[in-house]
Amino acid sequence: MEKITEVIQSVRLDDINDMLILLDQTVLPNQKVFLELKEMKDVWDAIYHLRVRGAPAIGIAAAYGVYLGTKKSEADTYEELYADFLKVKEYLASSRPTAVNLFWALDRMDKRFKQEEGKSVAEVKLALKEEAELIREEDEQVCKSIGEHALTLLKPGMGILTHCNAGTIATARYGTALAPIYLGQEQGYDFKVFADETRPLLQGARLTAWELKQAGVDVTLICDNMASIVMKEGKIQAVLVGCDRVAANGDTANKIGTSGVAILAKHYNIPFYVCAPLSTVDLECQTGEDIHIELRPSEEITSKWYGEPMAPEDVQTYNPAFDVTDHEFITGIVTENGIAYAPFSESLPKMFKK
Known part of the structure; x- marks a missing residue:
């Protein structure tokens, strides 16, 4: 029997298609549906309506979400890009008030953004993607260590x-x-x-x-x-x-x-x-x-x-x-x-x- 820990990934990034892919937890166990989200309002809605839930999964979704939202920015400078980043960050932060991982992940993405000051818009966007992936990879190891x-x-x-x-x-x-x-x-x-x-x-x-x-x-x-x-x-x-x-x-x-x-x-x-x-x-x-x-x-x-x-x-x-x-x-x-x-x-x- 395949282990569920190996076959289910409830949150993942499809960077090529600019999508956040989420397992819709609101329709389990009767349906196994993966949502393909491109718009920030859909990411916000998925967090608020518990389509993605669990503190770590919410944090991972928020990290990917703020990356995708910033990736769409047409800003030409670091400062303009940061202004767009903050709008996405603040919007996603308003979705759930209790899960600290939501704010932890968004703040970590903010910190990484600031570390990239002086770099090109393209380099900053790439750094945000890298940080979001690190948040997901680290959570997997954290969970194993807790276990x-x-x-x-x-x-x-x-x-x-x-x-x-x-x-x-x-x-x-x-x-x-x-x-x-x-x-x-x-x-x-x-x-x-x-x-x-x-x-x-x-x-x-x-x-x-x-x-x-x-x-x-x-x-x-x-x-x-x-x-x-x-x-x-x-x-x-x-x-x-x-x-x-x-x-x-x-x-x-x-x-x-x-x-x-x-x-x-x-x-x-x-x-x-x-x-x-x-x-x-x-x-x-x-x-x-x-x-x-x-x-x-x-x-x-x-x-x-x-x-x-x-x-x-x-x-x-x-x-x-x-x-x-x-x-x-x-x-x-x-x-x-x-x-x-x-x-x-x-x-x-x-x-x-x-």
Whole structure:
């Protein structure tokens, strides 16, 4: 059986045709559709509407997007090109407020642009392409390293609970929270994975269950409100989740419902690990209180996945896309440079120095 980590590339650049090619995650698992995006409004729309999702994949898409948008510029000078670059950068930055990788990738592209000062317009554009490719290549290695570190925390045959999707389609390859599962699969660990469905957008049901099943992993889909009973029944020995932002004190923002899983894990004495590339760690953000939580449209709750509405017409809704897991519920934060433990305000900065 081919490994899904080798055959699915959710974000890639078609430079010859000036296109960003994305796996449309909103139509999985029923359809496997790759979008061919040439216009910046389509790239913005794909990020906002979660056609591309997962913090690393969003960052890669933004890097390719800002390159393609700048490539179209007809500027004759470095200064004129930079003005056009900033317009594209600011536009794409407005698509999602919570995922720090979006801003990290755009700022990294900005930094590379400034490093090319004095060069020709053509040379700057080539440098931007090179930087975007580096962001993708580095993410693949980062995810593999996260998987290797996380695998040291696990034993063969373990039952693992995960929430949302932090797999290969959310990254360049391997995923973050799913990376140790894929690496363990290759080494015969025979993990038993329980995937929360992850309402209201069902990323666990549509994406995690789909990609793990494709890879031949033993995966069982459960409703979000079943997490407690599978823990109580002894089916879970570890929880692995990804995240979209890590604050300096170790608070983490991840898909809505993650904090509840962490609280349950604490109650049942099950280790709860957050798998986070250092690009997701925001040391300028002091605590989870400082993380802006995106609010999503009401139809995601009331009607999006149903043949007809499943809620009263015009009912009030509250639909935050993320919640913040307090650091006290987190056993460890797994990065590409190692595993950070409490106190996270001391251990996270050390991860950057390795």
